[in-house]
Each structure stands twice: as structure tokens, then as C-alpha cells.
Amino acid sequence: MDALKLLSRSTNVRKTGKVRQLAGNNVKLPSSQRTAPQPIANGISDAPPLKSRKREHEQAAGGSSGDAVVDFFGQGAVNTAAAPAVTVHSAAEDDMDLEDSAANVRPEANAEAAKSLLRRHKLKVTWLNLGKKKQSRSKASATHGKKDKQGEPVYPAPLEHFTDLEARFAISRRLCQNVRDQGYVTATEVQLAALPLLIDSPKRILPGEVAAYSAVDDNEGIDLLTVAPTGSGKTLAFLLPLFHKIAQARRKEEKLERRTTALILAPTKELVSQITNEGRKLGANTGIQVAQVRKGMRLGHDLDTNGNSMGDESVVKVDILVATPGTLHSIFKDINEEAAALEDVDTLVLDEADVLLDPLFREQTTGIWKKLSNPGLRVSLWSATMGSNIEELARSIIESRHKRLQPSDDVPARPAPLLRLVVGLKDSAVPNIEHKLIYAATEQGKLMGLRQLLHPTTSSREPGPHLRPPFIVFTQTIERAAALHSELLYDIPAEAGGISRIAVLHSDLSDTARDDVMVRFRKGEIWVLITTDLLSRGVDFRGVNGVVNYDIPSSSAAYVHRVGRTGRAGREGGVAVTLYSKEDISYMKHVANVVAVANQQKGIAVNGSSQEWLLRSLPKMTQNDKQKLKKHGVEARTTRGMAKDPRGE
Numbered sequence: 001m002d003a004l005k006l007l008s009r010s011t012n013v014r015k016t017g018k019v020r021q022l023a024g025n026n027v028k029l030p031s032s033q034r035t036a037p038q039p040i041a042n043g044i045s046d047a048p049p050l051k052s053r054k055r056e057h058e059q060a061a062g063g064s065s066g067d068a069v070v071d072f073f074g075q076g077a078v079n080t081a082a083a084p085a086v087t088v089h090s091a092a093e094d095d096m097d098l099e100d101s102a103a104n105v106r107p108e109a110n111a112e113a114a115k116s117l118l119r120r121h122k123l124k125v126t127w128l129n130l131g132k133k134k135q136s137r138s139k140a141s142a143t144h145g146k147k148d149k150q151g152e153p154v155y156p157a158p159l160e161h162f163t164d165l166e167a168r169f170a171i172s173r174r175l176c177q178n179v180r181d182q183g184y185v186t187a188t189e190v191q192l193a194a195l196p197l198l199i200d201s202p203k204r205i206l207p208g209e210v211a212a213y214s215a216v217d218d219n220e221g222i223d224l225l226t227v228a229p230t231g232s233g234k235t236l237a238f239l240l241p242l243f244h245k246i247a248q249a250r251r252k253e254e255k256l257e258r259r260t261t262a263l264i265l266a267p268t269k270e271l272v273s274q275i276t277n278e279g280r281k282l283g284a285n286t287g288i289q290v291a292q293v294r295k296g297m298r299l300g301h302d303l304d305t306n307g308n309s310m311g312d313e314s315v316v317k318v319d320i321l322v323a324t325p326g327t328l329h330s331i332f333k334d335i336n337e338e339a340a341a342l343e344d345v346d347t348l349v350l351d352e353a354d355v356l357l358d359p360l361f362r363e364q365t366t367g368i369w370k371k372l373s374n375p376g377l378r379v380s381l382w383s384a385t386m387g388s389n390i391e392e393l394a395r396s397i398i399e400s401r402h403k404r405l406q407p408s409d410d411v412p413a414r415p416a417p418l419l420r421l422v423v424g425l426k427d428s429a430v431p432n433i434e435h436k437l438i439y440a441a442t443e444q445g446k447l448m449g450l451r452q453l454l455h456p457t458t459s460s461r462e463p464g465p466h467l468r469p470p471f472i473v474f475t476q477t478i479e480r481a482a483a484l485h486s487e488l489l490y491d492i493p494a495e496a497g498g499i500s501r502i503a504v505l506h507s508d509l510s511d512t513a514r515d516d517v518m519v520r521f522r523k524g525e526i527w528v529l530i531t532t533d534l535l536s537r538g539v540d541f542r543g544v545n546g547v548v549n550y551d552i553p554s555s556s557a558a559y560v561h562r563v564g565r566t567g568r569a570g571r572e573g574g575v576a577v578t579l580y581s582k583e584d585i586s587y588m589k590h591v592a593n594v595v596a597v598a599n600q601q602k603g604i605a606v607n608g609s610s611q612e613w614l615l616r617s618l619p620k621m622t623q624n625d626k627q628k629l630k631k632h633g634v635e636a637r638t639t640r641g642m643a644k645d646p647r648g649e
């Protein structure tokens with residue numbers, strides 16, 4: 001393959017159109033506020049990391065570190081000094097008196113203070129589905145004829161410090177210890193609201209706002225849609241309630257047969273593996289088991305009709321399964337086998353829900369969702385971006401599931417509350433990174449631009465962004481990622497590590513090769529990772545300094561997720577560079593808009609800037625343009641559809 005030829009393909013430029021006025025206002029994202037309970041507020045620089053990323057990964061992979069030269073990923077957002085002294089409890093002590101202590105420590109918070117805290121952090125919770133309204137006479141007359149809570153705000157009692165976990169929610173000491181072991185002291189904004197919503201029983205919602213919850217049975221649980229920025233800690237926000245629910249069930253039933261009661265779906269193997277790893281750390285020494293679904297795995301329980309174990313050791317029995325929809329489908333012989341294996345699942349988590357419910361994965365995801373027969377199933381959807389169509393789809397699946405169920409002891413007449421939590425400005429890029437849009441005219445120009453970023457000596461003399469490795473380079477297709485990799489292979493001098501410093505990762509590689517690149521990148525052995533949108537979602541490389549969009553992203557959501565691989569957990573100093581050519585001009589408006597909003601949140605004035613000029617001169621995108629771009633990418637760069645790519649299969 002002629003790498004340069006492939007990278008140099010071009011097409012006609014579209015005519016420019018009318019300028020669209022920039023939306024948005026000068027709002028600072030909660031994450032950028034010093035008062036916010038963000039990990040960054042704990043001061044990453046002063047505190048020694050509890051555990052390096054490197055060590056964590058080795059433990060999970062069961063391997064040794066090798067002789068990595070640099071560990072870019074060793075700094076955790078940890079402030080051990082701020083954490084209270086931790087007592088290690090024995091397993092026997094673990095669950096004693098938890099209910100009692102929880103009962104004594106109710107959040108008697110002042111409702112107004114709590115509401116103002118939620119407002120300060122731009123946390124908005126809204127009731128999305130129907131439900132009978134219990135309301136005062138005056139309110140009833142004011143909202144005459146309105147019988148549901150749809151659209152009403154909900155105010156959870158915020159959880160600021162993880163030290164309150166045990167006393168407030170009766171979370172097992174072991175789980176609390178595991179949270180502390182990861183160096184987490186204060187909750188991030190999404191955790192601040194999502195944890196009380198998912199763990200707390202509705203009766204514990206703030207005095208003054210209990211009306212919104214009083215009609216709900218104590219342990220009914222909720223369905224939740226969460227939109228929160230990239231790198232804001234959504235993983236812990238869904239994992240902790242899950243582990244707590246299972247631990248509680250164990251506490252109630254002494255001899256509980258291990259059954260899979262929770263299923264987490266994510267779009268790529270890399271993300272599945274990362275979530276499994278996080279789950280293992282959180283569940284250490286709790287007895288709760290989590291496993292990644294792999295091809296060839298046998299799932300289910302091995303009980304005979306009398307409920308006795310048949311002793312089949314090849315059957316994987318774990319509490320929590322993490323899978324891509326494709327892999328999960330592929331391991332079952334037929335629908336019945338799948339339904340039987342998943343019959344006990346009462347919690348479904350969709351991470352990167354907008355991708356999982358996008359046409360590419362929709363059939364598989366909804367197919368699995370519909371097969372989960374447990375009447376008490378609760379679902380939560382998580383992403384940094386979520387369109388109203390995804391919200392609608394989720395709502396309609398939840399409603400139609402409920403309609404099919406006959407009310408009984410297990411099935412309440414009303415559906416469980418469906419709430420939406422939005423953190424900050426919906427669908428926006430994190431404001432704590434620097435966004436750069438560079439016009440490179442041609443494919444050759446883009447290559448030169450990337451080389452300049454690669455060679456700090458050159459770039460330091462030239463104007464433009466400076467990118468410290470490690471960084472990730474995104475291309476539109478697998479072919480282009482491979483071609484760019486071959487093109488740049490010899491760009492790093494041998495004395496600096498040579499070709500071992502640059503790698504490519506895409507879904508045409510074997511699982512082993514993909515795992516190997518991930519491990520080496522996490523260790524800091526790889527400085528430049530060239531990839532496709534396979535890595536744009538959810539993957540957490542804590543020390544990534546930059547993201548280069550070598551090929552422009554296919555939507556504004558794709559931009560938000562790609563650039564969100566840097567600036568994670570409130571980390572400052574990340575840079576996102578987008579190189580664009582003539583071919584891209586008709587498609588750049590959506591990127592420029594996201595960047596403008598991010599800069600406005602940062603307080604960077606748009607008026608009179610080159611950015612304003614760019615926004616005005618870029619042509620408006622039609623709905624058709626947007627759809628075409630999302631489906632096929634920039635046409636000139638497509639050699640075969642993208643269909644297989646983001647699946648990670």
C-alpha cells in the first residue's frame with residue numbers, strides 16, 4: 001500500500017453557505033470551578049500517588065512491568081493527606097451494625113443549602129416519565145389538569161465526601177475501604193448526584209422535596225439517564241451502587257447461590273476490559289465477582305430442576321458481567337439459552353449509551369435489553385452526549401416493558417421513576433483543555449502539520465500548539481490509521497526509542513495485539529498512538545497530554561468524545577488539535593461550534609477573535625450533510641465503510 005497516496009486522496013470542496021449564530025453562553029463548567037468537588041481540587045501535585053496506573057494495570061493483567069522508560073500515567077488524582085485515617089476492618093466485622101449507623105445519620109441537610117449546592121455545580125435532575133402526582137391543593141390548582149411529574153425537577157441530597165458513604169448509605173466497610181484505596185476522597189459532580197439517586201432509598205431525598213418521591217416505594221429503585229462530561233468519573237458512579245445492591249442482597253440471604261444480577265454493556269472490548277478492571281478493584285475482598293464476557297465463554301447457572309448444582313465447572317458464574325453487545329450475542333447457541341442465562345439480571349447499565357442505541361448497535365443492544373425478563377429490572381444509561389432521540393428510545397423501551405408486565409407483588413402498578421441527570425452544559429467538550437483548529441489545506445499539509453507536532457524542536461520555533469507525548473491521533477478509517485503509522489514509523493530517532501514509540505490500534509488487529517498496545521500505551525512505552533474511533537469512547541488514559549484529529553470527527557459528539565481522552569478528572573494542560581483540509585471545510589462548522597462553546601465556558605472571548613471569523617466563514621451544515629458525514633465520514637477518505645470499525649469486534 002502506498003501510504004502517502006492513501007493519505008492524500010481528495011475530493012471537491014463544497015460551496016460556502018450562510019453563517020449560523022453561535023449558541024451558548026458564558027457559563028463555567030462546574031469542573032472548572034475551584035469550589036467544585038472535583039478530583040483536581042484535591043491537588044494532584046502535592047500528594048504522592050497511592051498507586052501508580054502502571055502497578056494497577058500489571059496487577060489486573062497479572063503481568064510484570066517490564067522496563068518501561070517513562071510512566072506518563074503514574075499520577076493519580078489523589079490526595080491521601082486529605083483523607084481521614086483509615087481503619088482496616090476484618091471481613092467478619094464488615095457488615096455489623098451498618099443499618100443502625102445509617103439510620104442514625106440521615107442527611108438532615110437544609111433543603112435550600114442542598115439545592116444551592118446542586119445549582120452551583122450545574123447539576124440538574126428531571127423526572128421524565130409519568131406518575132401520579134401527590135401535591136398540595138394550591139399546587140394542584142396551579143397545575144390544573146396535569147397528572148404527571150414529567151419535566152419536574154428532583155433534588156437529591158448531594159454526597160460530597162466519600163467518608164459519608166458508610167454512615168449515610170450503609171455501604172459495607174469493605175466497599176468503602178476499596179473506594180478509599182483508589183485515593184478517592186471527594187465525589188466528582190456526577191457522583192455527587194448520581195450516587196444518592198441510585199443508592200439512597202427515595203424516602204431519604206431532601207426534606208422539602210420529598211413530595212416528588214413520596215409516592216415511590218422504598219426499595220423500588222429508579223431508572224436513570226446520565227449525561228456528564230468525559231473523564232468526570234461516571235464509571236464509579238454506576239459501579240458503586242451496583243456493588244452495594246449485590247452486597248445488600250447477600251446480607252439478606254445468607255446462602256445465596258451466585259447468580260448474575262448485573263449486566264454492563266459497552267461498545268468496545270477496550271472499554272469492557274477497563275470497566276471489568278475497575279470493577280475488580282472496587283470489589284476486591286468483597287466476594288462479589290465481575291467478569292468480561294469473552295468468545296467461547298459459557299454463562300448461566302448449572303442448577304438442575306431441583307435446584308442442585310450439577311458441578312459443571314466450565315460454566316462461568318459471576319455477579320456482574322461486562323460485555324460488548326456483539327460478544328454477548330455470539331456466545332449463546334439460541335435465544336432461549338441467552339434468556340435463561342440472563343434471567344436474574346435486575347440491573348442493566350449501558351455505558352456510552354448513545355453509541356449502544358445508535359443504529360450500528362441498536363438492534364443488538366435493544367435485543368439484549370428486551371430479553372432481560374426480570375420484572376424488577378432497573379436500567380441506567382451513561383454518556384457525555386445524548387440526543388433526544390436516544391432519550392425517547394430508552395423511555396419507550398422502559399414503558400413498553402412495563403406495559404407487558406402484570407402487576408403483582410414483584411411488579412408495582414406504576415413504572416419506576418425515570419430520571420435524567422445532566423451535569424454542566426449538555427453535549428459539550430471539557431473546557432479545561434486547549435482546542436486548536438489548524439487549516440492545513442491538503443493531505444500533504446496535514447502530514448506536515450502532524451510532523452511538526454511530533455518534533456518539538458521544530459514546533460518550538462514555529463508558531464502553533466506544542467504537544468507533549470503521549471498523545472493519540474485519530475483517523476477516519478482503519479486503512480488510514482495503518483497508512484499513517486507506516487508513514488511515521490521512522491520519525492522518532494532510535495536513541496529516543498525509535499519505532500517502538502509509535503503504534504497503531506484498530507479493530508482489524510487480533511485481540512492479543514490490541515491488548516498489547518493498550519498495556520504498552522498505559523505504561524508509557526508508546527508515545528504516539530494512532531487509532532480510529534475505536535478508542536474515542538470511554539477509554540481512560542490518565543496521562544494523555546494531547547489528541548490530534550488527523551481526520552475530522554464525524555459529528556460534534558465524536559469531537560467531544562475524542563478530545564475527552566485528554567483533560568480527564570479535571571487535569572489541566574491537555575491540547576486538542578484538529579487538522580483540516582479543503583475537503584473538510586463543508587463539515588467543520590460542527591467542530592467549530594463545540595470549540596466555541598468550550599472556549600466561552602473557559603471565559604475566552606469570541607467577539608473579534610479569529611475564532612469568530614472562522615465561525616462566520618464556515619458554511620452551515622444541512623441535516624443531510626450531517627447524516628452523510630456521520631454515516632460515511634468525509635467521502636474522499638473512505639475506502640470501505642466504517643461500519644465494522646467502532647464496534648471493536
Ligand SMILES: Nc1ncnc2c1ncn2[C@@H]1O[C@H](COP(=O)(O)OP(=O)(O)OP(=O)(O)O)[C@@H](O)[C@H]1O
Nearest residue numbers: 039077184186188230231232233234235538540569
Ligand atoms: N472521586 C474521584 N476522585 C478522583 N478521581 C476520580 C474520582 N472518580 C473517578 N476518578 C478518576 O477519573 C478518571 C475518569 O473517570 P471515568 O473513566 O469513570 O470517566 P468517565 O466519566 O466515564 O469518562 P468518559 O465519558 O470518557 O467515559 C479516572 O482516572 C478515575 O480514576
